[in-house]
Amino acid sequence: MHNDHGVVVTRAVVSARIPPGVCIQYHSPERTFSVPKSPLRNDRRAGGHNSLTRTRLKPNFLAGGYGQFTFHFNYWGPIGCNRDTHILVRKLPVLKW
Amino acid sequence: MNVRSQISMVFHLDKCIGCHTCSIACKNIWTDRRGTEYMWWNNVETKPGTGYPAKWEDQEKFKGGWEKQNGKIRLKSTGKGRIVTNIFHNPHMPSMDDYYEPWTYDYQHLFNAPEGPDQPTAKPISMVTGDYIDIESGPNWDDDLGGSPVYGKNDPNLEGLTEEQKLQLFSIEQLVFFYFPRICNHCMNPACVASCPSGALYKRGEDGIVLVDQKRCRAWRSCIAACPYKKVFFNWFTGKSEKCILCYPRLETGQAPACFHSCVGRIRYLGVVLYDADRLEAVANLPKEQLIDGQRDLILDPTDEHVLEGARKNGIPDSVVKAAQESPVYQFVKVWKLALPPHIEFRTLPMLFYVPPMAPVMANRKNGALNSVSDNLFHDIDDARVPMRFLANLFGAGQEGKVAYALRKQKAVRWYRRAVTVGDVDLETAERMLREADCTIKEAMAIYELTSLCTFEQRFVIPPMYREKALEALRDPHEVKQSAGFGFLSGPRRGM
Amino acid sequence: MAFLFSYLDMVLFAALPYLVLFTFLLVSIQRYRLQTFSFSSLSSQLLENRRHFWALVPFHYGILVVFAGHLMAFLIPRSILFWNSHPLRLYVLEVTGLAFGILTLVGLLGMVARRLGNSKLRVVTSRADAVLYVLLLLQVVSGVAVAVFQPWGSSWFATSLAPYLWSLFRFQPDLTYITGLPILIKLHILNAFIVVGLFPFTRLVHILVVPNPYLWRKPQVVRWYGPAPRDIA
Ligand code: SF4
Numbered sequence: 001m002h003n004d005h006g007v008v009v010t011r012a013v014v015s016a017r018i019p020p021g022v023c024i025q026y027h028s029p030e031r032t033f034s035v036p037k038s039p040l041r042n043d044r045r046a047g048g049h050n051s052l053t054r055t056r057l058k059p060n061f062l063a064g065g066y067g068q069f070t071f072h073f074n075y076w077g078p079i080g081c082n083r084d085t086h087i088l089v090r091k092l093p094v095l096k097w
Numbered sequence: 098m099n100v101r102s103q104i105s106m107v108f109h110l111d112k113c114i115g116c117h118t119c120s121i122a123c124k125n126i127w128t129d130r131r132g133t134e135y136m137w138w139n140n141v142e143t144k145p146g147t148g149y150p151a152k153w154e155d156q157e158k159f160k161g162g163w164e165k166q167n168g169k170i171r172l173k174s175t176g177k178g179r180i181v182t183n184i185f186h187n188p189h190m191p192s193m194d195d196y197y198e199p200w201t202y203d204y205q206h207l208f209n210a211p212e213g214p215d216q217p218t219a220k221p222i223s224m225v226t227g228d229y230i231d232i233e234s235g236p237n238w239d240d241d242l243g244g245s246p247v248y249g250k251n252d253p254n255l256e257g258l259t260e261e262q263k264l265q266l267f268s269i270e271q272l273v274f275f276y277f278p279r280i281c282n283h284c285m286n287p288a289c290v291a292s293c294p295s296g297a298l299y300k301r302g303e304d305g306i307v308l309v310d311q312k313r314c315r316a317w318r319s320c321i322a323a324c325p326y327k328k329v330f331f332n333w334f335t336g337k338s339e340k341c342i343l344c345y346p347r348l349e350t351g352q353a354p355a356c357f358h359s360c361v362g363r364i365r366y367l368g369v370v371l372y373d374a375d376r377l378e379a380v381a382n383l384p385k386e387q388l389i390d391g392q393r394d395l396i397l398d399p400t401d402e403h404v405l406e407g408a409r410k411n412g413i414p415d416s417v418v419k420a421a422q423e424s425p426v427y428q429f430v431k432v433w434k435l436a437l438p439p440h441i442e443f444r445t446l447p448m449l450f451y452v453p454p455m456a457p458v459m460a461n462r463k464n465g466a467l468n469s470v471s472d473n474l475f476h477d478i479d480d481a482r483v484p485m486r487f488l489a490n491l492f493g494a495g496q497e498g499k500v501a502y503a504l505r506k507q508k509a510v511r512w513y514r515r516a517v518t519v520g521d522v523d524l525e526t527a528e529r530m531l532r533e534a535d536c537t538i539k540e541a542m543a544i545y546e547l548t549s550l551c552t553f554e555q556r557f558v559i560p561p562m563y564r565e566k567a568l569e570a571l572r573d574p575h576e577v578k579q580s581a582g583f584g585f586l587s588g589p590r591r592g593m
Numbered sequence: 594m595a596f597l598f599s600y601l602d603m604v605l606f607a608a609l610p611y612l613v614l615f616t617f618l619l620v621s622i623q624r625y626r627l628q629t630f631s632f633s634s635l636s637s638q639l640l641e642n643r644r645h646f647w648a649l650v651p652f653h654y655g656i657l658v659v660f661a662g663h664l665m666a667f668l669i670p671r672s673i674l675f676w677n678s679h680p681l682r683l684y685v686l687e688v689t690g691l692a693f694g695i696l697t698l699v700g701l702l703g704m705v706a707r708r709l710g711n712s713k714l715r716v717v718t719s720r721a722d723a724v725l726y727v728l729l730l731l732q733v734v735s736g737v738a739v740a741v742f743q744p745w746g747s748s749w750f751a752t753s754l755a756p757y758l759w760s761l762f763r764f765q766p767d768l769t770y771i772t773g774l775p776i777l778i779k780l781h782i783l784n785a786f787i788v789v790g791l792f793p794f795t796r797l798v799h800i801l802v803v804p805n806p807y808l809w810r811k812p813q814v815v816r817w818y819g820p821a822p823r824d825i826a
C-alpha cells in the first residue's frame with residue numbers, strides 16, 4: 001500500500017468476507033519481522049512503522065514515561081492507512097529481503 | 098452386556114469464539130519439542146474450510162477410517178494383507194506439505210545485523226531446516242474465511258449442496274461461518290489402533306483414552322493414514338507417532354485437560370459414559386443412516402440396574418459409576434440428543450460430540466426493508482444461513498433430521514428462556530415450541546443451566562482414576578523407585 | 594607374501610565373522626533392553642512423499658528377493674543345484690537374481706539421491722546413516738558386479754560358499770573354500786560382515802522388529818492396568 005506519505009508492505013488475505021475492490025487493514029504490522037523491501041522505496045524496507053499517515057507528536061504523548069516513543073520496536077499511532085484520502089494497493093512484484 | 102467406561106467429550110459449537118486458546122494451551126504443554134512443531138493435537142478450524150491438514154475429510158484422498166465390504170467393516174487404507182505392500186511406502190499418508198512447514202523468525206538478526214541504510218527485519222526461517230523459507234500456508238490460514246476461494250470453496254462437506262446454497266455460503270452479506278475445534282475423538286472403534294502393525298497404539302481399558310506406546314512404535318506410519326480425522330501425527334525427528342493424550346496425567350490428578358481448562362468460550366464438557374463393548378462391532382457395521390442411533394444405543398443408562406450390575410461385574414468402581422451418572426456428556430448425547438458425532442460415517446464411533454451451531458436467518462431484506470421471517474416457529478432453522486445439508490454432512494452422516502432436531506431444541510430452549518426472563522415473546526408460544534421440539538420445561542431448564550450457567554465442576558465431571566492404586570496392587574512403588582526410578586527414563590531422541 | 598595373504602584370510606574370514614556376530618547379538622539385545630525407544634525405521638516419508646515411493650519400494654522388494662535367494666542357497670544348496678542341473682532353469686534363476694539386484698541398486702541410488710537432494714532430509718540424515726549408505730552401496734554394487742562378472746553364482750554359492758558358511762556355524766571355519774575366490778567376491782563377503790557388525794548401531798534394527806503379530810492379532814488393542822475383566826477385543 002502506498003501514497004505520498006509512504007509505503008507499507010504487508011501480507012494480504014483474499015476472503016469472501018470482503019467485497020471486491022475493498023481492502024481492510026487491521027493493525028500496524030510489526031516492522032521487525034517478515035517485512036520485505038519495496039521497489040517503491042528504492043529497495044528499502046517498508047513496514048508498519050512507516051505509516052501512510054504521519055504521526056505527529058504532541059508533548060503530552062510523551063507524558064507518563066511509558067515506552068511508546070522511546071522503545072523503537074513499539075509503535076504508537078494509527079494504522080498504516082487511517083484518515084488518508086487515497087491509498088493505492090499493489091501486489092509486490094518481487095520478494096526481496 | 099460387557100460394560101466399559103470411557104471418558105467422553107462434548108463441544109458446544111454455538112459457544113466457540115474461535116480464539117485458539119485451546120490450541121495454544123495444548124501446544125505449550127505437549128508439542129513444543131523438536132519434531133512436533135507442526136503438530137496441533139488441538140486445532141480450531143473455520144467451516145466451511147479445508148481444515149488441517151488440508152482436506153482431511155476427503156477420504157477419497159486419504160483413505161482414513163473404515164468401509165463396509167461384504168457385510169463386514171475393514172480399514173480403508175490398510176489391513177492384514179495390504180500391510181505387506183504398504184509398509185515400505187504408505188500410499189495414503191499426508192506429507193508435511195498437507196499440514197504446513199513450521200517456521201519461526203530469525204530474531205537474532207535484529208541484533209546482529211550489520212549497520213546499513215535500512216532497518217533490519219526478522220525473516221521467516223523453517224523450524225525443520227533452519228533455512229529461510231517463503232511461508233505459503235499455516236495451520237489456520239483459513240481462519241474466519243480467510244482465503245475462502247482457496248479453502249472454503251474446497252470444503253468436502255459442500256457435497257450435495259445446491260448451487261444456490263453454495264452461493265449463499267460465499268456471497269457478501271450472506272456468508273456465514275462457524276468454528277470447529279478438533280482434538281482426537283478417542284473413538285470407540287479407533288481406526289488408528291486397528292491399523293498399527295506393531296500394536297503400539299492402544300485404548301486404555303479403564304477410561305478409553307487412545308495412546309501411542311512410544312517404545313513400541315516403529316514408524317510404520319499406518320495410523321496416520323488410517324485415522325480419518327488425521328489426529329495421529331508423525332514426529333519426524335524421533336521417528337515415532339504421537340497424538341492427543343487427553344492430558345491423561347492431568348485427568349489422573351483430577352484436572353481437566355489443558356484445552357478444556359483454558360477454553361474461553363467454555364464450550365467444552367467432559368465426563369464418563371458407560372457403554373456396551375459386546376455390541377461395538379455390530380454397531381460399527383450398521384448402515385450409515387443408523388450409525389448415530391446405534392452409537393447412542395451403545396451408551397448405557399448409568400442408573401439402570403442391569404447396567405450397574407454389569408459395571409460391578411467388570412470391576413468398574415462405584416465412584417466412576419457415580420461420575421457417569423453426573424456426566425454432562427450423557428445428558429447432551431443420550432438424554433437431550435443435542436450433541437452429534439462428527440462424521441460418524443467413518444465408522445470409528447468418535448467419543449467427542451458436537452452441539453451443532455445455530456446461525457438462523459432472523460430477517461430478510463425485501464424491497465429495501467428488513468422483514469422478520471420468524472412467523473413460522475422453526476422456519477429460520479430450516480432456512481438457516483448454514484445450509485442444513487452442510488451441517489448434516491458434518492455431524493449427521495448426511496441426515497438433516499438429526500441436526501434439525503438438535504437445532505430446534507436449542508431454539509425452543511432460547512425462546513422459552515426469552516419468554517421467562519425478558520417476556521417479549523409469549524410464554525404459550527414458547528411452550529408450544531418446546532413441545533414441538535420434543536422438550537419438557539424441566540429439560541429446557543436443565544439444558545439452559547448446563548449451557549449457560551455451568552460451573553467448572555458441572556462441565557468437567559472427572560472420575561477418580563485409581564492409577565496409583567493399580568500400580569500399588571502390582572508392585573510396591575518404592576521398589577520400583579529404587580531399581581528404576583519412576584516412569585520412562587531414557588528421554589526421547591532420534592535413533593541410537 | 595602368500596603367507597601374509599593366508600594370514601589375512603584367517604583374520605577376515607575366520608575371526609571377523611565371529612566378531613561381527615558377537616557384536617550383532619550383544620548390541621542388538623542390549624539396545625533393545627536399554628534403548629527400546631530407539632528401535633524405529635526412522636521413516637522420512639512425512640518430509641518427502643513422492644520420491645519416497647520410487648526409491649523405497651524398488652529397494653525393499655529388490656533386497657528382500659535377493660536376500661531370500663542368498664538364504665535359500667545357504668539353507669538348501671542341494672535343491673538349488675538340482676534345480677540348476679537344467680541350463681534353462683539355471684538361466685531363469687540367474688536372470689531373476691540379476692534383475693532384482695539391479696532393482697535394489699536402482700532403489701538404493703534413488704534413496705541416496707533423495708537424501709542428498711532435499712534439505713529437509715539432510716536434517717534427518719545422521720552420520721550412521723551416511724556410513725550405512727556407503728556400505729550398502731558397496732554391497733549392492735559389488736553384488737551386481739559379481740552377478741555380471743562371475744556368473745552362475747547360484748551354483749558356485751551352493752558348492753563353495755554354503756559349506757564355508759556352514760563351517761562357520763559349526764565353529765570350524767574352513768577356509769579352503771574361500772582362499773581361491775576372486776577378489777570381487779571376497780569384497781562382497783567382507784562387506785557383508787561389516788554390515789552385520791554395524792547393523793545394531795544403525796536404523797537397520799527395524800528389520801528385527803518387523804511386525805508379524807499384526808497378522809494374527811485382533812484388530813483392537815486394549816490395555817488394562819490390572820487384569821482385564823474379560824477377554825475382549
Ligand atoms: S480420532 Fe483418530 S487418532 Fe483419535 S482415536 Fe479416533 S481414529 Fe484414533
Ligand code: SF4
Nearest residue numbers: 113116117119360362
Ligand atoms: S478455547 Fe474454546 S472458545 Fe476458544 S477456540 Fe478453543 S474451543 Fe473455541
